[in-house]
Amino acid sequence: MTKTPQTVPATNTAPAPQQTGPASPYLPTEALVTRAAKLTEKERLFALALLNGQNPNHTQYPVAVESTRPSGIAPNAGSTLNYLPGQFYMVGLPGYGEAPFSVASPLGASEGLELCIRAVGNLTNAIHRVPKGGRLWIRGPFGTGFDAASMKGRDVVFIAGGIGIVPMRSLIKTIVGNPGYGRLSLIYGTKSPDDLLFSGEMTEWSKAGLRAFVTIDKPAKGWSGNVGVVTTLMAKLDIDPVRTTAVIIGPPVMYKFVIMNLRKAGMRDEDILVSLERRMKCGLGKCGHCQINGVYACQCGPVFKLSDLHGLPEAL
Amino acid sequence: MKFITKTGLKALVTGLIRDYKVYGTVKKDGFPAYGEITDAKQLVLLQTPTHLSAKGFVFPERETLLRFNMEDGSHKPVVEAADQVIIGLHACDIHAMLLMDRVFAYGAPDANYLARRAKTLVIGTDCMPDEHCFCQSIGTMHATEGFDLFLHQTKNGFAIDVGTKRGAAILRKYTKAVTAAASEIRNMEAFEKKRAGSFKTRLDAPAAALPAIYARSDASPVWDRIGSICYGCGSCNNVCPTCYCFDVRDEPAANLKQGERVRVWDACTLEEFALVAGGHNFRKPRGARLRHRFNRKFRYLTDVFNAPFCVGCGRCIRTCLVNINIAEVTNELIAEDAKRGIIDETVRTKKAER
DSSP, X not given: OOXXXXXXXXXXXXXXXXXXXXXXXXXXXXXXXXEEEEOSSXXXXXXXXXXXXXXXXXXXXXXXXXXXXXXXXXXXXXXXXXXXXXXXXXXXXXXXXXXXEXXXXXXXXXXXXXXXXXXXXXXXXHHHTOOTTOEEEEEEEESBBOOGGGGTTSEXXXXXXXGGHHHHHHHHHHHTTOXXXXXXXXXXXXXXXXXXXXXXXXXXXXXXXXXXXXXXXXXXXXXXXXXXXXXXXXXXGOOOTTSEEEEEESOHHHHXXXXXXXXXXXXXXXXXXXXXXXXXXXXXXXXXXXXXXXXXHHHHOBEEEGGGGTTOTTOO | OEEEEHHHHHHHHHHHHHHSEEEEEEEETTEEEEEEOSSGGGOOOOSSOOSSOXXXXXXOSEEEEEEEETTTOOEEEOOOOOOEEEEEEXXXXXXXXXXXXXXXXXXXXXXXXXXXXXXXXXXXXXOXXXXXXXXXXXXXXXXXXXXXXXXXXXXXEEEEEEOSXXXXXXXXXXXXXXXXXXXXXXXXXXXXXXXXXXXXXXXXXXXXXXXXXXXXXXXXXXXXXXXXXXXXOOHHHHHXXXXXXXXXXXXXXTTSSEEEEEEEEOOTTSTTTTBOTTSOBTTOSHHHHHHXXXXXXXXXXXXXXXXXXXXXXXXXXXXXXXXXXXXXXXXXXXXXXXXXXXXXXXXXXXXXXX
16 A cells, blocks of 8 residues: 655544544634614624523633733623723634624623624625624633722723724723713814714713714815814823823824823823724734734733733834 | 664655655655655765755645635634654754744634644754754754654664654654664764764854844935845745745635635745735835744744744755845844943843753
């Protein structure tokens, strides 16, 4: 019997697959779409509930990287829908793959887990076709989240650009309307009025005490509000650097300039929180795509204190 | 230490072929490679590294993680592992596999890798450095664990280190091993002495100093220079025994009813590795991608696992189309760093600990 030696392992010749050792961390949980609403031409908001209540097989995996920089706060142990603002889920559709999406709903939301998804590729366009009553498959929650309780007694400045408003909404709705916080302010910038998300809710947040400043990048017909990048509104914030926590979520280009302004206002890096977007394939600190220098954003982030990003030139 | 004759090895391999899938070092089209061994005659114990590492046997370049049904939405986890023996790993390869074991056991344990690894027997063998080997400088020149058996070729046969009970069992079951005679051990020691004096590639600083040196070298002109010649082809990642970054993607069957979620090797030197949906690429320049890869080998993962993730096998050097040489680059960084005149306390402490 002579066979040509093969240079790759013949994986298909394995005997009957058998489940030994730990369960696959890649097995997703089935979730029911309880609401699917169009927000803009590109974005839809989905509310999800688990089909059979909580998933009994859910495991909260330990953070994989020992040299983790203390940031945000550690993932909360618990079940699939027990998330923190700022955390994310891997959301998938069989045949289309999985991608990471930030939580859009607040801590302890009665309406279930909300995700706001922009259609930009194959998977997200397929997700957009999922109607109410349809299903999505999720893994998570992953990463660090915002510790809203630690912001009590402080002024909080939310600075969001573009789709960064989605995770910011989770934090804003966790904080706004609750007692114990200082002055709350939001600056939100988008490319055009058509891209504005949650403008209806913003009115409610304003009524509940949030100062909201909205800006668009370029003049547009029918727009009477501010025009310019988010930093053009920062002077209006009148920041008290000692008692303020700033949260920044936006496109990569935004961070540097916003941080420059916050530092100019006297803020310390310890009081500036950012959430950083990266490509992610596993959520488990292994696939390598989300690495910021030596740090896995899926484990040590996506929420970081700015002071924890010193020495990570790839971060911002 | 045990000893078997050359005929004894043939009996061992023949016996293993009966009961296991056996892979070993072969000459494939004249090139050193791992291949399936269906006859003991096919095994060629090589003195220099294979082109591809042995990582594919425990971390295949494509493997199924889930099978799903697109109609009813069911997902079934897939963990495939067959009993297998890999013969011919060198000390560097064994060190590499030990590092991979730690990576995949860490945090969320990787069911697929761990199942394969548990069913894998490793038989190592000694080697002689070629011009690009530099395991001596990394400290991965000898393996004391991570193998079931380790064969030292001597004049009359093989002196054998038995690493595990499984190793002892296959040795007992398939061949007749005796206690190695003093002459065989002397023979082995003479070989090792010759080997230790044969390295042509060396790093100019101790491995323990490299994380700090790399940390100070982010702005080195070296990165732009090698970036300007790099093709961004990903070959270095593919041949590396400790590169484990991967992509996860869905492969629907042609009937669009079933499909698989698969994990495939990815490479941080490829252009799209750090690209996000909005179109921003966090490591677009090729120099930045190479800097990332080299830092993973000598700094980032070392910070986490307290061991260098380059094992000095030289594969990326041999395979690079434009002769980017990780040892030469590291030596350049070491030389640049020496000019900074920083006395490195970590190195002094580590030396003192020894």
